[in-house]
Amino acid sequence: MKLNDIVSALELKVITGGGAMEQEITGAYVSDLLSDVLGNSQKGQLWITLQTHINIVAVAVMKEIPGIVFIGGRLPDKQIINKAESEGIVLLASPLANFELTGRLYQLLNQSGELPQ
Amino acid sequence: MPENDNFETGLFFLTGGDFDRAGEASSELRKVLLSKDISLDIIRRASIAAFEAEINVIVYATAGMLRFTLDDKCLHVVVEDMGPGIEDINLAMQEGYSTASEEVRAMGWGAGMGLPNMKKNADEFLLLSDVGIGTTVELVFYLKPKRIKTL
Numbered sequence: 115m116k117l118n119d120i121v122s123a124l125e126l127k128v129i130t131g132g133g134a135m136e137q138e139i140t141g142a143y144v145s146d147l148l149s150d151v152l153g154n155s156q157k158g159q160l161w162i163t164l165q166t167h168i169n170i171v172a173v174a175v176m177k178e179i180p181g182i183v184f185i186g187g188r189l190p191d192k193q194i195i196n197k198a199e200s201e202g203i204v205l206l207a208s209p210l211a212n213f214e215l216t217g218r219l220y221q222l223l224n225q226s227g228e229l230p231q
Numbered sequence: 232m233p234e235n236d237n238f239e240t241g242l243f244f245l246t247g248g249d250f251d252r253a254g255e256a257s258s259e260l261r262k263v264l265l266s267k268d269i270s271l272d273i274i275r276r277a278s279i280a281a282f283e284a285e286i287n288v289i290v291y292a293t294a295g296m297l298r299f300t301l302d303d304k305c306l307h308v309v310v311e312d313m314g315p316g317i318e319d320i321n322l323a324m325q326e327g328y329s330t331a332s333e334e335v336r337a338m339g340w341g342a343g344m345g346l347p348n349m350k351k352n353a354d355e356f357l358l359l360s361d362v363g364i365g366t367t368v369e370l371v372f373y374l375k376p377k378r379i380k381t382l
Contacts, residue, residue: 148286149344152279153351167338169286172254176261176278193251 115139115226117181117204120160123222124208124215126183130195131204137180140228144216148173155179160206162216166190171197180204185212235303237267237374245288245295247314250338253289256297257281260308267301269374276352277306277372283345284310284368290335291315292365305354308370316362324350324358 118135143155144162157178181204243256261278288295292314300307331341350356355371
C-alpha cells in the first residue's frame, strides 16, 4: 500500500518527507526500544513509536525503514526533523494512542491484502 | 596494495556520551559498502552489527574507535574502547541483560539486545574484555558463501 494512502486514511500529520509518499509500505513494527527495531523490524515497514530521541533516524536508515510514526501527539524536535530530512526518512504523527493507531493500520493493510495470511 | 576493487580501510573515533553523533561511523561504513559490489543482505547485517558496537562505546566507554578493512573475501570490523569492561561475558550475552543507566534506557537503548544482535548478524563474532581497561569487538562478514568442508 502506498504511504500516501495510509497517511490520508489514518489522517496522519506529515512532519517531513512529503516528497516520498509514493513508497510501498508492507507492514509496521511497533517498538520504543532501538535495539529491538534494529534486530527485528523488516525493510519497508513503518515504525510506530513514542521514542523521540535523535538516534531513531540512524536506526531507520540502517534498517531501510521508510517512515517513522509518532503516536500520542508526540512530536520530534528540530534536530531530528533536520536529520530525517537529510537522510530521506519520512516523519509522521498521530494524536492516537499506540493500540488504536496500530489497530487501524493493521486493519487497513489487512483489507488491502498486504499482510501475510 | 592488494589488487581488487573492494579494497578499502577506514577509521573513526568515537566519544563516550556523544549520542548526537551516534551512528555516524557505521553510517559512513554503510555508504562505503553501498558503493561496492556487495549484496544488500550483507550490507544490512554489517550496518546493524557495526551500529550496535558503536552505540555500546557511546553508552559505556570514555572513548573508542571503529576500524574496518574490506577486501575481496570479507569485511572485518573492529570496535575497541577505553571503558569499564565487561564483568561477566556470558551474562552480557544473554538477551535482556543490561547494565545501562536509566538515562540511557529512556533514549531507547540499553535493552540488552546489542551484543546478541551483533552475534546474530555477523558471520564471526569475537568479544574480548578486560575489566577496568576496555572492550574489543571483532566482527567478520564473508562476502562470498564460505565453503565448509565436513571432515
